[in-house]
Amino acid sequence: MEHPHAAPRAAPRPAARLDRGRQAAPQVFERLRNAIIALELPPGAPLSRAELASQFGVSSTPVRDALMRLEEEGLVDVFPQHATVVSRIDVGRAQQAHFLRQALELEIVRLLATGHDASLILRLDQAIALQQQFAKAGDFEAFMAGDNDFHAQLYTAAGKQDLWALVHSRSGHSDRLRRLHLPSPGKAQNIVRHHKLITRAIEAGDADAAQQHLRKHLSGTLSELDKIRSHYPEYLTD
DSSP: OOOTTOOOSSOOOOSSOOOTTSOHHHHHHHHHHHHHHTTSSOTTOBOOHHHHHHHHTOOHHHHHHHHHHHHHTTSEEEETTTEEEEOOEEHHHHHHHHHHHHHHHHHHHHHHHTTOOHHHHHHHHHHHHHHHHHHHHTOHHHHHHHHHHHHHHHHHHTTOHHHHHHHHHTOHHHHHHHHHHTTSTTHHHHHHHHHHHHHHHHHHTOHHHHHHHHHHHHTTTGGGHHHHHHHOGGGEEO
């Protein structure tokens, strides 16, 4: 039986052809990565180079390059001369990504709480308002994008944009866990609540409170790991 939040195991149909003004391989990578994170391509889904090349309207080379990048992030398993499939969610890699992100963001919110940047607070409140709209509409992909935007704003305000790029590149497994957990009752609302608490603490210049709320916020999905595993045992691996 299909899981209610998982799409059929087939390659995604891109909504539009690639932008010819940009290199093809990064675009193929971005679209496949987004589909994997969104579980449109769930763990175990086969990826045919020929089919992907046809769907994206490109030669096999950009597809090969994109799959190599996905393999580097651990999001696909490549079996030479046999098949390429979407990898299972590696719990160990998800935990390491969480460790990295928490270590960085605890320092970032402490730094921002001492900065008193009114324009940052405005941007964070705007990001939260958008997330509330997405949560109400049940648009989980837009909600996750909004969640990432909130955190990216923190890195940018602290002048640590390159570190956000690093975190993002390591987050594929943890992001898929988040996507599995997000439809749980009250999960999206809790994320919004935590974002509000973090923002208010930064606004008040209360670094300790900002770190406290951030730590609780980032631990939410991993704290429910056993429940996620029980619902999706075939998606996870240790």
